[in-house]
Amino acid sequence: MTLPMGRPMREIFGETVAALAADDPRIVMLDGDVGSSTRADIFEKAHPDRYLQMGIAEQNMLGVAAGMATMGLIPFISTFVSFAVVRPLDQIRVLIAQTGANVKITPGYAGLFTGQTGMSHIIVDDLAIMRAMPGMVSVAPADDVEADLALRWAASYRGPCYVRLVRDATARLFDASYRFAFGKAVVVREGRDVTLIGTGTQTPRVVEAAELLSARGVDAHVLHVPTVKPLDAEAIVAAADRTSRVITVEEHTVLGGLGGAVAEVLGELRPTQLNRIGLQDTYVQSGPNDELLDLYGLSPSRVAEQVLAILGRA
Amino acid sequence: MSALDSAPAMADAAEIERLQEAARRIRVELVRAVNHARAGHLGGPLSAADLLAALYFHVMRIRPDEPAWPDRDRFVLSKGHSSIALYAAMALRGYFPVEELLTFDAAHSRLQGHPDMTRLPGLDMSTGSLGMGISAAMGMALGARLTGRNVRAFVMLGDGECQEGEVWEAAMAAPRYRLDNLVAIIDHNKLQQYGWPGDGPDGRIPPQVPGELAGKWAAFGWRVLEVDGHDMPAIVRVLREAERGDGRPTVVIAHTVKGKGVSYMEGRYFWHTRAIKPEEFEIAMTELGETGAVEGAAR
Numbered sequence: 001m002t003l004p005m006g007r008p009m010r011e012i013f014g015e016t017v018a019a020l021a022a023d024d025p026r027i028v029m030l031d032g033d034v035g036s037s038t039r040a041d042i043f044e045k046a047h048p049d050r051y052l053q054m055g056i057a058e059q060n061m062l063g064v065a066a067g068m069a070t071m072g073l074i075p076f077i078s079t080f081v082s083f084a085v086v087r088p089l090d091q092i093r094v095l096i097a098q099t100g101a102n103v104k105i106t107p108g109y110a111g112l113f114t115g116q117t118g119m120s121h122i123i124v125d126d127l128a129i130m131r132a133m134p135g136m137v138s139v140a141p142a143d144d145v146e147a148d149l150a151l152r153w154a155a156s157y158r159g160p161c162y163v164r165l166v167r168d169a170t171a172r173l174f175d176a177s178y179r180f181a182f183g184k185a186v187v188v189r190e191g192r193d194v195t196l197i198g199t200g201t202q203t204p205r206v207v208e209a210a211e212l213l214s215a216r217g218v219d220a221h222v223l224h225v226p227t228v229k230p231l232d233a234e235a236i237v238a239a240a241d242r243t244s245r246v247i248t249v250e251e252h253t254v255l256g257g258l259g260g261a262v263a264e265v266l267g268e269l270r271p272t273q274l275n276r277i278g279l280q281d282t283y284v285q286s287g288p289n290d291e292l293l294d295l296y297g298l299s300p301s302r303v304a305e306q307v308l309a310i311l312g313r314a
Numbered sequence: 315m316s317a318l319d320s321a322p323a324m325a326d327a328a329e330i331e332r333l334q335e336a337a338r339r340i341r342v343e344l345v346r347a348v349n350h351a352r353a354g355h356l357g358g359p360l361s362a363a364d365l366l367a368a369l370y371f372h373v374m375r376i377r378p379d380e381p382a383w384p385d386r387d388r389f390v391l392s393k394g395h396s397s398i399a400l401y402a403a404m405a406l407r408g409y410f411p412v413e414e415l416l417t418f419d420a421a422h423s424r425l426q427g428h429p430d431m432t433r434l435p436g437l438d439m440s441t442g443s444l445g446m447g448i449s450a451a452m453g454m455a456l457g458a459r460l461t462g463r464n465v466r467a468f469v470m471l472g473d474g475e476c477q478e479g480e481v482w483e484a485a486m487a488a489p490r491y492r493l494d495n496l497v498a499i500i501d502h503n504k505l506q507q508y509g510w511p512g513d514g515p516d517g518r519i520p521p522q523v524p525g526e527l528a529g530k531w532a533a534f535g536w537r538v539l540e541v542d543g544h545d546m547p548a549i550v551r552v553l554r555e556a557e558r559g560d561g562r563p564t565v566v567i568a569h570t571v572k573g574k575g576v577s578y579m580e581g582r583y584f585w586h587t588r589a590i591k592p593e594e595f596e597i598a599m600t601e602l603g604e605t606g607a608v609e610g611a612a613r
Contacts, residue, residue, distance in 0.1 A: 028460065049460075050460070052456070052491075053490075054487060055483075055486065055487055055490075057480075057483035057484075057486065057487060059445075059446075059449070059479070059480040059483055060449045060452070060480055060483035060484045060487055061449075062449075063446050063448075063449020063450050063452070063453065063480065063484070064449050064450070064452050064453035064456065064484075064487070065453060066439070066449075066450050066453060067390075067439065067449065067450035067451060067452060067453020067454040067455075067456070067457060067467075068453040068454070068456060068457040068460075069453075070388075070438065070439065070450075070453075070454060070457070071453070071454055071457030071458060071460075071461055071463070071465075072384075072457070072461060073457050073460065073461065075453075090443050090446075091446055091449070091480070093443075094440060094441070094442065094443045094446060095439070095440065095446055095449075095450055098430070098432070098440055099431055099432060099439070099440050100432060
């Protein structure tokens with residue numbers, strides 16, 4: 001089974017935040033000179049007076065956002081993940097996380113899909129970094145449907161949050177009946193043999209991998225974790241109880257992100273055999289999207305292959 | 315401008331005297347608190363005392379009994395390591411009891427080593443990692459405009475702090491938005507914590523060469539005003555002048571002396587942060603006009 005394609009999350013970003021701002025005059029967009037890429041330009045067209053170009057100066061942009069939040073405004077941040085998380089990391093720590101500023105860190109270009117830009121633009125450890133930061137919560141939507149819902153949630157959430165968005169169109173997992181619940185994991189496929197846990201746009205590829213596994217006689221249970229922090233420990237323990245074998249799959253380093261978070265939960269609450277599929281402590285080179293997914297073991301067929309190897313069924 | 319009118323529009327001799335006394339008290343209380351805590355900074359807080367007295371006792375539109383008043387002027391201490399001077403100004407202005415200053419730096423205190431806005435009402439921003447406060451103040455000035463509030467944002471920076479790149483990111487961005495409700499004040503005390511070696515006092519040279527700051531801020535599109543940061547009538551005049559917006563953000567370069575008011579600290583870089591000996595504390599109190607008020611010195 002191949003899932004249908006969804007719309008690019010970056011278009012959802014521009015449209016949804018613009019729609020939210022139409023109803024909420026407190027919403028502003030701060031752009032680090034990439035609005036034509038992140039599609040903050042859609043917001044700019046709708047609300048030119050609340051689109052604030054901050055130039056190529058991310059440290060200042062995050063600081064300005066913190067100051068604006070104290071004036072009762074709700075700033076959304078438009079830049080790439082690499083320039084939203086690590087470049088202004090200390091500004092996020094001191095001015096936003098430590099103050100509880102109501103700033104929405106909503107960058108695009110998460111994961112491997114960055115328009116063939118190479119390792120300076122492909123950040124492999126954003127979830128690990130943001131997860132470790134006290135006062136910050138992290139959400140990684142699976143598709144365009146969930147991205148829209150997560151952005152709507154972010155606008156209503158009081159406090160700082162990180163919502164990790166993706167540049168290009170990816171497979172659509174959810175239909176219009178889906179309801180995003182912050183802090184909750186969701187079972188997207190029932191199975192008995194092994195639990196596969198995904199986050200972000202890797203989850204649809206895990207679902208596709210599960211179908212390939214089914215043809216090989218492996219009935220995989222798939223859990224989607226859109227909220228990496230706070231983690232839904234209960235759902236993870238329940239899945240471990242069900243299959244007694246857990247494998248995480250993430251478009252991210254296996255150190256400290258989803259795999260690390262799940263290892264912490266299982267190690268403390270339900271010691272279970274756990275394996276982690278993802279980037280193996282490495283940076284990512286530039287290349288076409290599908291080629292990169294294959295190269296780094298994240299395409300559905302490569303995920304299925306690794307799962308079979310882990311299970312000794314290869 | 316109604317709240318402003320409650321302070322004398324023109325600073326007459328009596329008002330200047332009141333502000334000078336406020337500055338003296340700020341110095342006394344901050345030295346007392348740092349001595350009590352056996353930790354904290356001295357040189358920078360002492361150089362900033364006159365500027366803070368003018369801001370908190372004359373210039374800013376604030377309501378100490380209503381610290382979250384939405385239309386208050388904002389103040390960000392970008393040089394967060396001078397927190398104790400700000401705390402002393404706030405306590406003396408009525409935000410909290412002066413005795414609370416002796417909790418400075420202690421566990422559970424609202425007066426953390428560097429300002430924590432989540433603990434102390436009246437603090438408009440948490441700071442401490444240098445270079446950031448000016449961005450936050452720019453956001454406040456911009457936010458005031460977007461929300462239609464007649465609010466000014468004041469931010470105080472150190473001269474050493476101006477070595478941080480973020481300061482210049484903000485300096486470049488603020489004129490784009492014609493933020494003439496943003497006033498940066500640089501406590502130009504000519505010393506940083508350690509600095510470059512050279513033929514200056516104690517073998518260290520100032521963070522900048524003479525005129526460097528004024529030239530740079532002007533080049534970035536700011537209105538530059540300079541003042542003797544220990545001359546109270548001049549401080550009041552320059553901050554009044556800064557209120558008259560001309561479409562540009564204003565920077566006030568205040569020429570100050572690090573450690574001002576305590577003779578043995580003045581112009582000595584190593585008093586940036588250092589524990590005071592009991593006999594040194596007594597001398598400081600005496601020089602600051604607090605004879606017979608040296609309790610705590612024997613600790």
